[in-house]
Amino acid sequence: MAKGNYLGEFELVVLLGLARIADEAYGMTIFEEIKVVTGRDLTVPAVYVTLNRLEKKGLVLSRTGESSSERGGRAKKFYRLTATGHESLEVSQEMLQRLWQGVRLGEATSKS
Amino acid sequence: MAKGNYLGEFELVVLLGLARIADEAYGMTIFEEIKVVTGRDLTVPAVYVTLNRLEKKGLVLSRTGESSSERGGRAKKFYRLTATGHESLEVSQEMLQRLWQGVRLGEATSKS
DNA sequence: TTTGTTTATAAACATTGTTTAGGAAATGGC
DNA sequence: GCCATTTCCTAAACAATGTTTATAAACAAA
Numbered sequence: 001m002a003k004g005n006y007l008g009e010f011e012l013v014v015l016l017g018l019a020r021i022a023d024e025a026y027g028m029t030i031f032e033e034i035k036v037v038t039g040r041d042l043t044v045p046a047v048y049v050t051l052n053r054l055e056k057k058g059l060v061l062s063r064t065g066e067s068s069s070e071r072g073g074r075a076k077k078f079y080r081l082t083a084t085g086h087e088s089l090e091v092s093q094e095m096l097q098r099l100w101q102g103v104r105l106g107e108a109t110s111k112s
Numbered sequence: 113m114a115k116g117n118y119l120g121e122f123e124l125v126v127l128l129g130l131a132r133i134a135d136e137a138y139g140m141t142i143f144e145e146i147k148v149v150t151g152r153d154l155t156v157p158a159v160y161v162t163l164n165r166l167e168k169k170g171l172v173l174s175r176t177g178e179s180s181s182e183r184g185g186r187a188k189k190f191y192r193l194t195a196t197g198h199e200s201l202e203v204s205q206e207m208l209q210r211l212w213q214g215v216r217l218g219e220a221t222s223k224s
Numbered sequence: 225t226t227t228g229t230t231t232a233t234a235a236a237c238a239t240t241g242t243t244t245a246g247g248a249a250a251t252g253g254c
Numbered sequence: 255g256c257c258a259t260t261t262c263c264t265a266a267a268c269a270a271t272g273t274t275t276a277t278a279a280a281c282a283a284a
Contacts, residue, residue, distance in 0.1 A: 004152055008240085008271050009121045016211040027231065038207050040116055046273055048232060053271075072282040073230030090217055095150050096208065099128040105202055120240050120271085139262065158242055160263060165240075184251035185261030226284085233278070241270065248263075254256085 007092050011059075013038070014050045015089055018060065018079055026065070026076040027051065051079060059085030119204050123171075125150070126162045127201055130172065130191055138177070138188040139163065163191060171197030 007015065017034040018025050025033075031047045034040060054060045065076040081089075119127065129146040130137050137145075143159045146152060166172045177188040193201075 004154075006121055006152075006241095009118055009124070010272055012121070013207075013211065016215060019215045019217075020211070034211075037210050040118075040207070042116075043274070044231085045233080045275085049234095049273080050271085052233085072228070072280080074232060074278095074280040076231065086217065089215075093212070093217070095125075095152070098149050099125065099132070099146075100205070103128060103131045103201075105131075105198065105205070118272095122241060155243070156262085157244085157264080161242080161265095162240085164264085184249085184259070186247095186249040186263060188262070227282100228284095229280105229282080231279085231281100234276085235274105236276100237272100237274080239270105239272065241268100243268080244266090246263105246265080249261085251258105251260075253258085 006095075007088055010046070010050055011054060012089075012092055013040075014047060015054065015059065015081070015085060017047075019081060019089065024078055025080070026078050028076075030079070054085070055079075058082055059088055118207075119200055122158070122162055123166060124201075124204055125152075126159060127166065127171065127193070127197060129159075131193060131201065136177075136190055137192070138190050140188075142191070163189075166197070167191075170194055171200055 013034055014030060017030045017037070020033055020037070021029055027044065027048050030051070031042070031044050034042060034047070051060060051062075055062055059082060060079050061082050062077045062079050065078055125146055126142060129142045129149070132145055132149070133141055139156065139160050142163070143154070143156050146154060146159070163172060163174075167174055171194060172191050173194050174189045174191050177190050
């Protein structure tokens with residue numbers, strides 16, 4: 001396992017997408033949430049792959065929903081954050097906040 | 113090239129480390145800055161590898177410093193952000209801000 | 225049983241993250 | 255000069271994460 005075990009870029013995005021959804025979050029919902037909020041051009045499987053990896057790492061947990069969707073379709077897998085996933089978010093947040101503090105993005109970057 | 117071309121997790125960290133240093137930023141300085149600000153347990157080569165990749169992508173630019181360090185030692189490579197690198201930071205910042213907004217980290221995550 | 229819908233997985237490949245080992249370029253003492 | 259030491263950087267390999275393409279599971283309705 002990696003040294004610090006920090007969240008990858010997309011892992012963070014998916015985790016935040018999940019965290020934003022109050023209830024009954026599953027693959028498609030998370031996909032939509034990310035797409036809407038970020039405008040990012042992602043694909044559905046990308047989200048699934050990442051959710052599976054996050055689950056393997058213990059950052060999220062899933063339960064399989066009851067079979068009957070409105071009309072047809074495979075059962076949903078609902079996700080939620082674990083305590084560890086929650087902590088990972090906090091760690092990422094703190095680290096990024098500290099790094100961003102002291103950065104002035106609006107000014108000249110090249111003078112020489 | 114990747115779809116959205118977003119900054120990787122460590123790429124962002126290095127870019128921010130660089131951005132925080134007003135002048136004469138080079139490998140060791142950036143390494144130290146990241147270490148001090150984040151408390152992260154990184155290695156020097158990790159920073160160099162990433163700087164090289166960022167330069168290849170046009171996000172940073174380097175110039176080789178004059179040879180004379182205090183007493184002995186190879187010449188430094190000073191780095192600065194390019195306009196593109198600057199934009200990448202802005203894009204990352206906006207995306208993360210939007211995602212974080214609406215996330216309440218202080219509350220219960222599991223109820224069922 | 226066939227068709228259509230929704231959701232999810234599998235496998236492969238590309239990029240990024242991290243480590244281990246070593247080389248380049250300078251200084252100072254002998 | 256030659257050798258040891260200091261400082262900084264590179265190379266190559268491997269591990270983890272990001273992304274795509276193709277495909278399958280599970281159900282409803284015709």
